[in-house]
Amino acid sequence: MDKFLVFTIVGLTLSGVYAIVASGLVLTYATTGIFNFAHGAIGMFVAFAYWQFRFGWGWPAPIALLLALGVLAPAIGLVIDRVIMRGLRGTGEATRLVVSISLMVGLIALANIIWEPSRSRPMSTFFQGRRIKVFVTTITYHQAITILVALVVAAGLRWLLYRTRSGVSMRANVDDGTLTLLNGARPSRIAGLSWAVGGFLAGVGGVLIAPTLTLESGSLSLLIINAYAAAIFGRLRSIPLTFVGAIVIGLTEGYLAGYLPGDNRYLAAFRPAAAVLILFVALLVVPNPRLRDRNHIREFFPAPTVPGMALMAGGVIIAAVVMVTTLDTVSVTSYGPVFSLGIVALSLVPLVGFAGQISLAQLSFAGIGALAVAHHGIGGSPLGLVLAAVFAAVAGMLVALPVMRLSGIYLALATAAFAVALDRWLFNLPDFDVGPVHVSVFRSGSLNVDPITVLGLDFDSPESLMVLSAVAFAAVAVLIAGLRWSRFGRQLVAMRDSEAACATFGLNLIWPRVGVFALSAGIAGVGGGLYAMQLGSVAPARFDLLTGLPVFIVVVVGGTGLVGSGLFAGSMLFGVLPFTSGFGPVFAKINSTFSGLAGIGLGRNPSGAVPVFARAVRPLRNDVLVLGSMGAAMAVVYALRLGDAFANWTFAVLIGLVAVVAYVAAVVRARAESSGDAVVADLHDLDWAGITAPWTPQQLARVESGLDLDSVRQASDA
Amino acid sequence: MLEVNDVSVRFGGHLALDRASISAPAGQITGLIGPNGAGKTTLFNAITGLLTPTEGTVVIDGHDVTGQSLHRRARHGVARTFQQLELFTMLTVRENIRVAADIRSRWARDRGDMGALTEDIIDRVGLRDVADERVTAIPTGQGRLVELGRVLACKPRVLLLDEPASGQDDRETERFGELLVEVASSGAAVLLVEHDMSLVMDVCDTVHVLDLGRMLASGTPAEVQANPLVLDAYLGTDSGGAA
Numbered sequence: 015m016d017k018f019l020v021f022t023i024v025g026l027t028l029s030g031v032y033a034i035v036a037s038g039l040v041l042t043y044a045t046t047g048i049f050n051f052a053h054g055a056i057g058m059f060v061a062f063a064y065w066q067f068r069f070g071w072g073w074p075a076p077i078a079l080l081l082a083l084g085v086l087a088p089a090i091g092l093v094i095d096r097v098i099m100r101g102l103r104g105t106g107e108a109t110r111l112v113v114s115i116s117l118m119v120g121l122i123a124l125a126n127i128i129w130e131p132s133r134s135r136p137m138s139t140f141f142q143g144r145r146i147k148v149f150v151t152t153i154t155y156h157q158a159i160t161i162l163v164a165l166v167v168a169a170g171l172r173w174l175l176y177r178t179r180s181g182v183s184m185r186a187n188v189d190d191g192t193l194t195l196l197n198g199a200r201p202s203r204i205a206g207l208s209w210a211v212g213g214f215l216a217g218v219g220g221v222l223i224a225p226t227l228t229l230e231s232g233s234l235s236l237l238i239i240n241a242y243a244a245a246i247f248g249r250l251r252s253i254p255l256t257f258v259g260a261i262v263i264g265l266t267e268g269y270l271a272g273y274l275p276g277d278n279r280y281l282a283a284f285r286p287a288a289a290v291l292i293l294f295v296a297l298l299v300v301p302n303p304r305l306r307d308r309n310h311i312r313e314f315f316p317a318p319t320v321p322g323m324a325l326m327a328g329g330v331i332i333a334a335v336v337m338v339t340t341l342d343t344v345s346v347t348s349y350g351p352v353f354s355l356g357i358v359a360l361s362l363v364p365l366v367g368f369a370g371q372i373s374l375a376q377l378s379f380a381g382i383g384a385l386a387v388a389h390h391g392i393g394g395s396p397l398g399l400v401l402a403a404v405f406a407a408v409a410g411m412l413v414a415l416p417v418m419r420l421s422g423i424y425l426a427l428a429t430a431a432f433a434v435a436l437d438r439w440l441f442n443l444p445d446f447d448v449g450p451v452h453v454s455v456f457r458s459g460s461l462n463v464d465p466i467t468v469l470g471l472d473f474d475s476p477e478s479l480m481v482l483s484a485v486a487f488a489a490v491a492v493l494i495a496g497l498r499w500s501r502f503g504r505q506l507v508a509m510r511d512s513e514a515a516c517a518t519f520g521l522n523l524i525w526p527r528v529g530v531f532a533l534s535a536g537i538a539g540v541g542g543g544l545y546a547m548q549l550g551s552v553a554p555a556r557f558d559l560l561t562g563l564p565v566f567i568v569v570v571v572g573g574t575g576l577v578g579s580g581l582f583a584g585s586m587l588f589g590v591l592p593f594t595s596g597f598g599p600v601f602a603k604i605n606s607t608f609s610g611l612a613g614i615g616l617g618r619n620p621s622g623a624v625p626v627f628a629r630a631v632r633p634l635r636n637d638v639l640v641l642g643s644m645g646a647a648m649a650v651v652y653a654l655r656l657g658d659a660f661a662n663w664t665f666a667v668l669i670g671l672v673a674v675v676a677y678v679a680a681v682v683r684a685r686a687e688s689s690g691d692a693v694v695a696d697l698h699d700l701d702w703a704g705i706t707a708p709w710t711p712q713q714l715a716r717v718e719s720g721l722d723l724d725s726v727r728q729a730s731d732a
Numbered sequence: 733m734l735e736v737n738d739v740s741v742r743f744g745g746h747l748a749l750d751r752a753s754i755s756a757p758a759g760q761i762t763g764l765i766g767p768n769g770a771g772k773t774t775l776f777n778a779i780t781g782l783l784t785p786t787e788g789t790v791v792i793d794g795h796d797v798t799g800q801s802l803h804r805r806a807r808h809g810v811a812r813t814f815q816q817l818e819l820f821t822m823l824t825v826r827e828n829i830r831v832a833a834d835i836r837s838r839w840a841r842d843r844g845d846m847g848a849l850t851e852d853i854i855d856r857v858g859l860r861d862v863a864d865e866r867v868t869a870i871p872t873g874q875g876r877l878v879e880l881g882r883v884l885a886c887k888p889r890v891l892l893l894d895e896p897a898s899g900q901d902d903r904e905t906e907r908f909g910e911l912l913v914e915v916a917s918s919g920a921a922v923l924l925v926e927h928d929m930s931l932v933m934d935v936c937d938t939v940h941v942l943d944l945g946r947m948l949a950s951g952t953p954a955e956v957q958a959n960p961l962v963l964d965a966y967l968g969t970d971s972g973g974a975a
Contacts, residue, residue: 314822314868501834508820508831515818518780519835519886520806575822 017272019151025268026261027157028240030164031223033260036244037171038215042091043250045184045208048099048110049423052117054241056094056213057220058234059121060087062129064221065137065229075140083217091213095206098614109620111372111426112570116613118235119563123606125231135229160222164257167215171253180207232560239434240267242427243293259296263289279444287439290431297428298416314621315367315575318495325635326578327488334484338477340655340662346476349589350548353483355380356584357490357541358562359569360577364494365534366566367575368503370510371527372426375413375433377562379406379535380542381441384552387463387543389454394467394474402543403536410535414528433559441554460553463546476548483544487584490537491577497533498577506530564609571612573622582624633684634677644676733758733921734779734810734890739788741774741945748774750945751788756890756921761912763936763953764925767965771945772925773815776892779923780812781805793889807839809889813879813896815925819867826863828878829853833885840887849885857881857911872899880911890921897928909935933957941965 039053050056060082067078098117102110129135139156146153175181180203186194187204195201219241224234240263247259270285334353338346358380365371383402391398417428445454465474466482473482497503505526509516513523546552555561568587572579587609595602612623619626634641648669655665703713718724734756741749749771756762766772777783779790781802789798792808820828833846833853854863857877862870867878876896883891893912897905905928912935916922926932932939933953941948941956943965949956956962 314866504823504827504831505835507822508828511820511822512818514782514802515814515820515882516831516835517802518806518812519832519882520803520839521835522801522803522839 016150019149021268021272022265023148023151023153023157023268024271025265027160027264028267029261029264030160031219032241032244032264033164033257034167034215034222035219035241036248036256036260037167037253038212038219039241039245040248040250040253040256041171041184041215042208042212043245045187046095046099046205048102048114049250050117050212051111051114051426052094052121052235053212053216054220054239055118055121055125055231055235056087056090057216057218057223058231059090059125059220060213060217061137061220061224061229061234062125062135062231065135065224066129069135069137079221082221083214087213087217088210089213090217091209091211092206094213095209099205099209100202109570109616111423112567112613112616115374115563116567116610116616118610119560119567120607120610120614122231122235122560123610126606127603129231131231137225137229139225156222156225163218163222164260167218168253168257174211175253180204184208236434236560239293239430240289243289243296243431246293246296246424246427263292266292280446283439283442287435290434290438294428294431294435297420297424297431315573315625317498318577322635323492323495323577326581327492330484330488330491330581331481334481336652338480340652340665343476346480347548348592350476350480350483351545351588352584353480353487354541354544354548355565355588356487356580357483357544358538359541359565359583359587360487360490360494360580361534361537361541362566362569362574363577363580364497364503364506364530364537366570367573367579368498368506368510369527369530370421371530372422373429373531373534374426374559374563374566375429375436376534376538377542377557377565378433378436378559379410379538380545380562381436381552381554381557382406382409382535383539383542384463384546384557385455385461386539387466387546388461388552391466391543391547392464394464394472396466396468399466399540399543402539404539406539406542407532407536410538411528411532413535414531418524418527430559433562437554437558441557456552456554460551462551463549465547465550473547479544479548483548486540486544487581490540491580494537494577494580502526502529567609567613571609571616571623573624576622576624578624578628579622582627631677634680637680637683640676640680640683644672647672647676733793734923735789735791736775736779737789737791739775739778739785739790741771741778741783742786748945749778749785752942752945752947753788754923754940754947756923758889758921759916759919760937761916761922761924761935763932763939764923764942765927765929765932765939765956766942766948769944770942772942773894774945775942776812776894776923776925779805779892780810803839806886809887810892811883811886811888811890812892813876813883813894815894815898817872817875817879819875819878821866821868824864824866825859825870825874825878825881826850826854828867829881829885832882836886853881853884856884858907873901873904876900876908877904880908884915888920890923891915892923892925894925895927896924897926897931905931 035053035057039050042053043049063086064078064082067073067081068075073081094117098113102113139154140159141155144155146155146158173181175185183194183199183204184207186197186199187201194204220234227234241260243263244256244259247262248254248256266288267285270288274281274285276282330353337349341349358376361376361379362373365373383406386402386405387398389398390401413429413432417425420428441456443455444457445452447453465472465479467473468482471478473479498507505516505521509521509523509526517523542557545556549556564587565583568583569579572582572586591605591608595605616622634644651665651668651672654660655662660668703709734754736752736754738751738753739749740747740751752771752775754762754764754775764772764775774783778785778788781797781800781804785798789796790805791797792805792810795808797805797808797810820831823831830846830850833849836842837844837846854860857880859874859877859881862874867875870878876899880893880896883893897908900908909931912922912924924932924936936953938950939953939956940950941959941962948965949959949962951959
């Protein structure tokens with residue numbers, strides 16, 4: 015009985031934290047329509063700040079609390095609202111999701127810059143060690159405070175929402191924002207207040223839970239995923255139901271801590287994964303959202319062209335050959351993931367870009383691919399890579415089937431829950447049997463991976479593996495382009511626009527969705543397999559949710575519907591960033607915020623960066639003469655480099671110079687050619703004539719000349 | 733061909749459809765008119781499965797499809813257009829029609845040439861000039877034709893058209909009317925929701941009038957036009973009814 019009571023108190027304390035954090039999440043979602051993935055990261059950041067004030071600088075607790083919770087936490091909420099979220103009105107759900115995920119990644123990077131992650135930061139609980147007697151057991155002051163604060167938050171939110179003018183406006187804004195605006199409320203003020211209160215509640219949760227855990231940015235930000243499960247209980251709308259969810263999750267965790275046999279290796283890792291499994295189940299039982307009809311998509315991704323794909327595939331293979339013949343082995347090893355993890359990035363193109371689905375678990379599928387190669391690619395057997403695709407595709411299908419009716423943030427959360435369950439629990443299990451099938455995972459450690467042998471060729475060096483990965487990347491890119499041109503690809507793109515219309519043509523939406531999930535997971539599995547071979551030894555930490563998020567963000571920033579975005583993500587994350595980080599620690603720190611900052615800027619250009627780049631280089635692509643000359647000049651520079659005429663830096667500068675000169679030449683030639691079409695181009699300026707300013711005689715003359723009215727007059731006179 | 737029997741749809745406390753019944757025979761164009769908010773689109777949603785009726789049955793070609801999903805109903809031969817255009821904005825006009833043809837060919841196990849069918853439909857609905865344009869680049873009137881083309885690519889037995897003439901000019905509407913007559917004469921049942929009364933009166937064999945979720949009147953276009961209840965619903969009465 016004593017034990018039961020003790021773990022009930024442990025559970026209720028956790029419930030208190032989850033309730034506080036989750037109610038802040040529900041408040042901002044319900045009033046602004048933005049699901050804030052960074053909510054936990056705000057709590058983490060405030061907890062770090064509190065540690066700095068209280069323990070780093072030794073300030074008294076009341077002042078540290080006032081500054082952290084009374085000033086910093088609401089201020090973070092307000093700044094996020096003003097600077098980032100306000101610009102997101104009218105954007106699609108995916109864009110908003112990526113922006114808030116990027117904010118989370120950015121906050122974690124910022125915390126790591128300010129507070130060096132390798133240093134330990136012990137944080138004592140409130141009134142350290144003091145206890146109150148409750149019946150037959152005792153409860154710490156910290157636990158009592160946590161439960162009390164949760165009760166105060168519940169009562170406070172009730173008062174705010176039902177007894178204050180601002181609260182009534184908030185509730186009205188949820189029901190009908192436009193109507194609230196017409197009745198004189200100010201939605202921007204309501205949103206600002208919600209974000210400030212949300213930030214405060216995240217901060218309170220962070221400060222209360224941090225002393226019981228290690229003060230670490232990543233795990234503290236993700237721990238709040240447990241609070242997401244509570245918010246889903248409340249269907250992201252109801253604060254009382256959110257509290258009920260928090261109690262269920264907190265007590266479950268408490269009792270698992272007390273009663274789960276600690277010596278059972280299969281169940282030991284289950285406790286940290288319990289909340290995400292509850293989240294997964296809660297997502298499955300939330301009421302079925304309506305089919306998506308007419309999405310307001312601002313993004314547009316043109317279908318790839320044959321010359322474009324040939325240029326890209328050839329360019330990738332040539333780039334890999336140039337890299338392996340000019341760089342030393344250490345550099346080749348460090349840039350190895352450009353193409354292997356680039357394939358994981360590519361896997362998001364059909365799923366997110368074509369079909370409009372969301373998966374935050376692609377790197378987990380890559381982990382399954384890595385496992386397959388480790389276990390079945392022994393001695394270089396290509397079977398490992400084949401099974402990497404098959405196992406990952408089957409896992410993708412198994413995830414896809416139950417979550418098929420979900421979309422948007424629900425799908426993102428479900429796949430995130432799957433990723434966390436894998437890296438917290440399943441990847442850490444010892445071997446087990448499922449009927450006749452023996453399943454081996456990471457055997458609670460790291461696994462060695464043998465390099466592959468194909469048709470007698472051993473890919474046993476970083477150089478050969480890089481070229482193999484590049485060839486695989488090119489092949490996958492062509493496969494995805496082929497998919498976009500195919501009947502299935504057109505269907506996926508159509509579903510992204512209007513599921514309702516597709517269903518009324520007789521399309522059973524389940525199978526295309528499951529198909530594209532499986533295909534995408536299979537591709538990620540191949541990428542993971544190649545990555546594992548490059549690493550030589552793999553551990554679960556390489557494939558966790560947080561490591562995978564930048565890949566997702568940068569693909570979306572590149573333009574998810576474009577095959578080029580896979581190359582963009584691979585080369586940015588694993589090529590350009592590590593390269594520039596080599597310039598010094600300052601560059602490394604700036605680079606660590608790259609994916610966060612890039613994602614946050616997405617609201618301004620939802621179609622991504624690749625189309626902007628593609629538009630810019632179009633003159634060069636279209637000018638065969640200049641393009642050919644550029645290729646020839648680069649080949650000469652490369653030959654000189656191979657002959658050791660100069661070192662890598664000179665080589666890189668010369669290649670860059672040739673590219674710039676060729677680009678300028680192509681632009682100049684394109685301008686000279688298009689000057690003859692100036693009259694036609696000018697006619698486009700006429701779109702606004704007579705609307706923004708009165709017609710001018712020159713504009714009328716241009717219209718007459720454009721329509722060739724003189725000849726019409728002559729004909730009619732005749 | 734299409735029988736809707738006593739269908740009710742409730743949104744919380746609001747009864748959007750109150751035991752509405754309608755039938756659309758094969759080879760005829762049946763009009764469904766009514767003021768804004770009468771429940772016309774709700775009825776279409778209940779027929780196609782986007783909404784589940786609180787009570788009543790929907791029968792297509794002798795099959796009770798009331799509890800079936802959207803795609804199953806579509807496979808019984810019912811196809812629709814939408815009041816607000818539901819075009820696939822990343823695709824061209826040709827691709828929009830081809831997607832519908834491909835989807836149908838898969839479930840109907842039709843091994844015919846879907847490319848040729850698509851080209852035939854492009855000519856029938858008069859979209860040859862813009863076939864390679866992205867659908868966001870064409871005017872709303874032509875967008876309506878793309879929706880009609882997609883529906884025709886499904887070779888439907890029952891066509892539900894939700895305000896297909898809105899956004900079309902007089903010439904386009906006239907051509908559209910001719911197309912509808914042609915489609916109906918090939919044996920399909922056409923149910924037309926439309927605010928353009930001249931189109932409704934010109935092409936419909938029977939007209940049903942819906943008001944506040946209830947069927948108000950049914951008959952030939954001439955009968956409906958002369959019905960005082962209909963005039964009251966549309967124009968209000970001298971005693972203070974709203975227009």
